[in-house]
Structure formats: structure tokens, C-alpha cells
Amino acid sequence: MSARERKEDQVRRLLEGPRPVVPAGLAAHAAARGGRLLRRRRALRRCGWTLLAAAAVAFAVWASLTRPWEVPPSGVSPPLQGW
Numbered sequence: 888m889s890a891r892e893r894k895e896d897q898v899r900r901l902l903e904g905p906r907p908v909v910p911a912g913l914a915a916h917a918a919a920r921g922g923r924l925l926r927r928r929r930a931l932r933r934c935g936w937t938l939l940a941a942a943a944v945a946f947a948v949w950a951s952l953t954r955p956w957e958v959p960p961s962g963v964s965p966p967l968q969g970w
Contacts, residue, residue, distance in 0.1 A: 888896075
């Protein structure tokens with residue numbers, strides 16, 4: 888008897904045997920837990936998108952105020968000629 892046949896035989900015996908009793912409120916508890924998980928996931932997703940939008944707005948405000956794309960004024964004045 889090969890290992891595969893042994894496993895199949897064990898599975899058949901398990902399926903043919905008596906089934907365990909399922910607690911009465913198991914489905915209700917599972918549905919409630921699933922609902923909580925979905926609400927938590929939805930809240931985290933909304934929070935993430937809100938933070939991303941706030942960061943984009945903050946970056947846009949910072950960029951419009953500091954204008955990092957412009958060349959800063961030179962700290963050295965040109966030499967005076969013709970005096």
C-alpha cells in the first residue's frame with residue numbers, strides 16, 4: 888500500500904465517521920467578525936487615502952511658497968567697473 892493510498896484511506900474513514908457538533912452561534916459570530924474586519928479595513932483604507940491627499944496638498948502648498956524650481960538669488964554682487 889503506497890503513501891497516497893494510505894492517505895486516501897484515512898480521509899475516507901474520517902469522512903465516513905461521525906461529524907463533530909458545531910456550536911449554535913458559530914455562523915453568527917463568524918459573520919460579525921467578518922463585518923468588523925471589513926469595517927476596519929475600509930476605515931484604514933479611507934485613512935490612508937486621506938493622509939495621501941493631505942500630503943499632496945501640503946507638498947503643493949510648500950512648492951508654491953518656496954518655488955524650488957527657481958534659481959536662488961546670488962549672494963555675491965558683480966564687480967563694480969568704471970569708477
